[in-house]
Amino acid sequence: MRIIALMNQKGGVGKTTTTVNLGAALAERGKKVCLIDLDPQAHLTINYGIEPSREICSLYNVLVEGRSFLEAVHKVNQNVALVPSSIDLAAAEIELVGELGREMILKKRLEQAQHDFDYILLDCPPSLGLLTINALSLASEVIIPMQAHFLALQGVAKLLETIQLVSRRMNPRLVVAGIVLTMFDAQTKLSNEVVAELNSFIESAQGKSLPWSGARVFSSRIRRNIKLAESPSFGQTILDYEPASNGAADHRALAMEVIEMSAGV
Amino acid sequence: MRIIALMNQKGGVGKTTTTVNLGAALAERGKKVCLIDLDPQAHLTINYGIEPSREICSLYNVLVEGRSFLEAVHKVNQNVALVPSSIDLAAAEIELVGELGREMILKKRLEQAQHDFDYILLDCPPSLGLLTINALSLASEVIIPMQAHFLALQGVAKLLETIQLVSRRMNPRLVVAGIVLTMFDAQTKLSNEVVAELNSFIESAQGKSLPWSGARVFSSRIRRNIKLAESPSFGQTILDYEPASNGAADHRALAMEVIEMSAGV
Ligand SMILES: Nc1ncnc2c1ncn2[C@@H]1O[C@H](COP(=O)(O)OP(=O)(O)OP(=O)(O)O)[C@@H](O)[C@H]1O
Ligand SMILES: Nc1ncnc2c1ncn2[C@@H]1O[C@H](COP(=O)(O)OP(=O)(O)OP(=O)(O)O)[C@@H](O)[C@H]1O
Ligand SMILES: [Mg+2]
């Protein structure tokens, strides 16, 4: 079983879009997938057409009220299940400030649950706060969605520093699987400059004992494609909304790459 | 003097880009402008070519260590000054949890300072946490940068709810000046649908006594323009980097609209 956190504190880089559609593409290949929405904005939940509300058991109930993980798992289709978010989740960071072991609550809840998921994907909010730390404490690997822009590049060092801190103190098995380029436009000079800088950064880490020494920049890139921004308004993944689009093809290619790399693990 | 918060908890919608370039365009028209970076990512600071570091007095020192506002104001050019962010700022939310009146610290510091700024722009992080609340308690008005996408539309109701809460409990003068559409591409069906929905939402609020009853969707839109994503890597605003670009023209138009609306206030 692989637990993958989709994480980047930079906002609007495609974390949710990648979680939704990589999840759907893995499910299409027969994998049993659970998606967990750790963002109080609840965009992953909304993207699946679920109205975030206090009536349904959500991640907040699991983290703060001690409800079991399986109570919050809502089956979406044959191979996909979802743990929804709710707006209460925004308060969880403050409500858990004094709680002992607050960084590991999600991991504890999952350990107590019997399930048969092949992949668990964690959609993180745009911050390095307690919710993201809970995701990193639980995950076995991190995929970093990243736009090939200058400002997005600035945050990578801080992001990797946080991953290293979590892997040292709480989760020694945590590694960075890779960086996936999103909203990609190969024609701009900027994206090619950023890609070159990323590649040389990743290459310089190889062979060292860092959580990202084995990381790659995925060769599958998610091209800019307005269909990816339209599909959430229909409560659908890109595979259902526009199965023949670039957005669908790119996420299928990414899923293949993700599956194949585990063969080598 | 006008204090404007650039705010939207949705990530990556152009908050920083609007703060930088609206600030520069207001300065170009002779206004004295101070930009405050409330985001621990420090992208506004980086955009002006300033390396965020503990050596220079930053917003963190003002909020948590009681340094004066004016000590943190660094002059950038003739009409623009900047209060930089630093990575410590990420810890401020937790460090201030027990502090009495923690939501109004920034407002208090500013009240103690003698200055002659015409405009103060506040670049907020992608969250509704303590840093954003400090900005809303201080501001006289809010400008909401927004991408014309479905997911971005979802957060507006929650955003306005937070503004209403702050205006009731802490800052009765706070109003929403308007929504500025960013990364705009008039050719997509999606953006025209989102714009129509926004306009009808804003129109239905007119005449009521809500903080956004007088709000508008600015007629100046910031078109998608790769030069806007390139200029930060040179530590420049769009007006210096590509003064003849769409990005420069759009921000100049927005500045005119912002200046003119105050004539009517
Ligand atoms: N490849 C793409 N092409 C076009 N639009 C995209 C693409 N990927 C994502 N989008 C759109 O860009 C916006 C940002 O993407 P998304 O919400 O997935 O990012 P995020 O990192 O999850 O944001 P946040 O930091 O707010 O959680 C959304 O409106 C989404 O629909
Ligand atoms: N009109 C535009 N055209 C093209 N690129 C843009 C435009 N506006 C902003 N960008 C780029 O899009 C990315 C997101 O913009 P920006 O960082 O200003 O958003 P933000 O809301 O401040 O993000 P965060 O939520 O992380 O603070 C940046 O890389 C920026 O350079
Ligand atoms: Mg998201």
Ligand SMILES: [Mg+2]
């Ligand atoms: Mg920003």
